Amino acid sequence: MAEIMYWEAIRRAHDEEMERDPLVICMGEDIGVAGGTYKATKGLYEKYGAERVIDTPISENGYTGLGIGASFLGVRPIIEIMSVNFAWLAMDQLFNSAAKVRFMSGGQLTAPVVVRSAGGTAHQLGAQHSARMEKVFMGIAGLRVVTPSSPRQAYGLLKSAVRCDDPVYINEHELMYNMKGEVPDEEYFHPLEGSEVAREGSDVTLFGYNVSVHWCVQAAQTLAKQYGINAEVVDLYALAPLDRAGIAASVRKTHRAVIVEEAEPAVGVGAEVMAIINEECFLELDAAPVRVSAANVPMPYNHGLEKAAIPNAGDVVAAVRKMFGK
Amino acid sequence: MNVADKKRLLREMLFARRFEERCYEAYVERKIGGFLHLYPGQEACCHGVLEAARPGHDYVITGYRDHVHAIKCGADPKEVMAELYAKETGSSKGRGGSMHIFDTKHHFMGGYALVGGPFPLAAGMAKAVKMKGGDEIAICFLGDAANNQGTFHESLNMAKLWELPVLYVCENNLYGIGTRIDRSTAVIDQYKRVAGYNIPSAQEDGQDIEKVFKAAKKAVDHVRSGNGPYFLELMTYRYRGHSMSDSNAYRSKKEERMWSDRDPIIMLRDRLIKAGEMSKDDYKAMDTELLDEIENDIIAFAESSPEPRVDELERYVFADNDPWVYGGGR
Numbered sequence: 001m002a003e004i005m006y007w008e009a010i011r012r013a014h015d016e017e018m019e020r021d022p023l024v025i026c027m028g029e030d031i032g033v034a035g036g037t038y039k040a041t042k043g044l045y046e047k048y049g050a051e052r053v054i055d056t057p058i059s060e061n062g063y064t065g066l067g068i069g070a071s072f073l074g075v076r077p078i079i080e081i082m083s084v085n086f087a088w089l090a091m092d093q094l095f096n097s098a099a100k101v102r103f104m105s106g107g108q109l110t111a112p113v114v115v116r117s118a119g120g121t122a123h124q125l126g127a128q129h130s131a132r133m134e135k136v137f138m139g140i141a142g143l144r145v146v147t148p149s150s151p152r153q154a155y156g157l158l159k160s161a162v163r164c165d166d167p168v169y170i171n172e173h174e175l176m177y178n179m180k181g182e183v184p185d186e187e188y189f190h191p192l193e194g195s196e197v198a199r200e201g202s203d204v205t206l207f208g209y210n211v212s213v214h215w216c217v218q219a220a221q222t223l224a225k226q227y228g229i230n231a232e233v234v235d236l237y238a239l240a241p242l243d244r245a246g247i248a249a250s251v252r253k254t255h256r257a258v259i260v261e262e263a264e265p266a267v268g269v270g271a272e273v274m275a276i277i278n279e280e281c282f283l284e285l286d287a288a289p290v291r292v293s294a295a296n297v298p299m300p301y302n303h304g305l306e307k308a309a310i311p312n313a314g315d316v317v318a319a320v321r322k323m324f325g326k
Numbered sequence: 327m328n329v330a331d332k333k334r335l336l337r338e339m340l341f342a343r344r345f346e347e348r349c350y351e352a353y354v355e356r357k358i359g360g361f362l363h364l365y366p367g368q369e370a371c372c373h374g375v376l377e378a379a380r381p382g383h384d385y386v387i388t389g390y391r392d393h394v395h396a397i398k399c400g401a402d403p404k405e406v407m408a409e410l411y412a413k414e415t416g417s418s419k420g421r422g423g424s425m426h427i428f429d430t431k432h433h434f435m436g437g438y439a440l441v442g443g444p445f446p447l448a449a450g451m452a453k454a455v456k457m458k459g460g461d462e463i464a465i466c467f468l469g470d471a472a473n474n475q476g477t478f479h480e481s482l483n484m485a486k487l488w489e490l491p492v493l494y495v496c497e498n499n500l501y502g503i504g505t506r507i508d509r510s511t512a513v514i515d516q517y518k519r520v521a522g523y524n525i526p527s528a529q530e531d532g533q534d535i536e537k538v539f540k541a542a543k544k545a546v547d548h549v550r551s552g553n554g555p556y557f558l559e560l561m562t563y564r565y566r567g568h569s570m571s572d573s574n575a576y577r578s579k580k581e582e583r584m585w586s587d588r589d590p591i592i593m594l595r596d597r598l599i600k601a602g603e604m605s606k607d608d609y610k611a612m613d614t615e616l617l618d619e620i621e622n623d624i625i626a627f628a629e630s631s632p633e634p635r636v637d638e639l640e641r642y643v644f645a646d647n648d649p650w651v652y653g654g655g656r
């Protein structure tokens with residue numbers, strides 16, 4: 001099992017799938033000759049050529065629609081949208097065409113596209129380059145949404161997404177491309193549904209996804225060491241559909257829940273997970289569930305303000321301490 | 327186009343007209359719900375273009391005014407009507423409705439309700455054909471007002487950039503709902519707008535099926551021979567309101583009369599009669615036959631078909647039991 005970076009894991013999944021199936025293509029801005037903003041397609045242009053590694057014009061809705069149309073006829077496009085902030089422009093095609101075509105055609109057509117995009121807050125990129133949009137995508141029936149928290153997941157989720165017949169949106173993170181982690185040497189397919197227990201615990205469940213899983217794990221270590229609280233961390237790598245059974249199982253075990261999200265709280269993952277807890281296992285709760293979310297502001301440029309706008313491991317620790325009165 | 331072809335096309339167009347008129351009645355009787363956009367007046371566009379192409383083989387996509395295009399591609403009119411009746415036997419199993427007719431068996435790739443939505447989808451199908459090495463082309467039929475969407479420009483640019491085998495057909499009926507083209511669009515001649523993308527184009531009378539056929543033949547040949555995209559603008563008119571909820575008050579009687587004098591069906595009929603290939607009685611007999619077929623076969627089928635089952639509400643959202651959802655297992 002080799003340690004590789006998140007971007008290398010994504011690149012490897014592209015390469016293996018493209019080598020296996022000549023109908024797998026990738027497309028996006030600067031992904032070919034330039035090698036990709038995050039190097040996720042590095043070297044693929046040289047290996048597979050311009051017909052299959054397509055440098056697109058800056059037409060997010062247009063090229064996403066083009067990929068969807070190609071997928072109608074069996075092509076498997078992996079579409080990279082440079083930043084989720086630009087993915088807003090592609091929502092028409094992704095939501096109106098890809099997510100709905102199977103249903104509205106009575107099962108005749110499907111759009112097996114993969115759309116990958118980098119979201120989250122990086123370093124002082126300002127209001128228009130720091131969006132956290134997963135909440136928007138996960139509310140659309142017919143679209144699968146996954147979000148890898150590690151190189152292993154980044155690799156395995158992309159592999160499964162390419163082969164799956166449904167459209168899949170993969171929410172990556174600006175700051176995670178250089179993160180290192182172990183990825184199996186042999187082929188590995190990560191499930192597109194479910195959740196993973198990132199750390200076993202008994203006293204409280206910290207629900208995280210993507211970058212916030214790492215805050216949760218860090219917080220759990222502090223909580224164990226300094227406060228004697230044994231927190232479980234559940235990694236919600238699948239945001240749509242969410243793992244109702246997995247969420248409920250952990251709450252039945254710990255009886256407490258904290259949901260940690262990098263996004264603004266309204267209509268978000270935290271709200272959704274809380275609703276699921278209420279619906280599935282309300283009477284198991286020993287305390288009211290809590291959200292740790294971003295401030296409800298457009299992302300500021302100033303470093304101090306930016307830091308204050310998004311949560312961190314310390315905020316998770318504070319929320320749990322408050323819950324336990326410690 | 328020989329005499330037999332013309333007679334067949336006359337029959338097909340008259341069938342399309344009667345089919346749509348019967349939809350109107352069914353809507354008034356509340357048998358059909360939702361939005362209903364009818365095609366009378368524009369029949370020569372669909373029939374002329376697809377006659378010059380290979381319906382059932384080429385990939386056709388359009389907007390919400392889609393019944394006739396589906397049928398010309400080979401969709402069973404019974405299934406189309408059953409879809410309008412929201413029945414399980416409908417082409418989209420009652421899940422789509424008038425604006426979402428699909429018949430992928432016959433390469434009719436759908437009706438879409440977002441104005442401009444099909445432009446990039448058509449380019450994508452053309453990309454797929456090019457990759458797979460087939461001789462099909464993609465044909466996208468849309469209205470004049472759709473050309474003011476960003477997808478129009480984005481798709482034309484990519485189609486030309488990558489020389490994709492796609493034919494864009496603009497059915498210019500001069501209106502986007504109630505807004506006349508000169509009030510929405512800076513350039514009135516739509517075929518001129520694609521010059522900015524180096525795409526060859528033409529404008530033709532969309533009421534005369536022989537002219538449409540000829541222009542479309544050239545367009546289809548261009549695209550099929552690997553010369554990249556083509557844009558064909560057809561000047562036409564819809565005889566009814568935009569949809570059933572449209573009062574149609576924004577058009578003058580004079581303008582309507584001018585266009586109804588150029589009815590594509592009557593023009594072809596009179597030409598055949600004048601040439602001695604058909605009599606008025608022949609035409610009447612054909613009409614009666616079509617009306618009977620619509621009533622006794624098509625409407626009867628739609629009426630007697632079952633509704634979708636409520637316990638199947640959540641079917642077709644995702645693929646059934648896709649193993650890759652479970653990491654390749656299950």
Ligand SMILES: Cc1ncc(C[n+]2csc(CCOP(=O)(O)OP(=O)(O)O)c2C)c(N)n1
Nearest residue numbers: 391439440441469470471472499501502503
């Ligand atoms: C994106 C979007 N905007 C607005 C509408 C509402 N709408 C439906 S049809 C239409 C007019 C389109 O006219 P045109 O493209 O010329 O086609 P026609 O109906 O004349 O065949 C409008 C505004 C829509 N369906 N989709």
Ligand SMILES: [Mg+2]
Nearest residue numbers: 469470501502
């Ligand atoms: Mg119009």
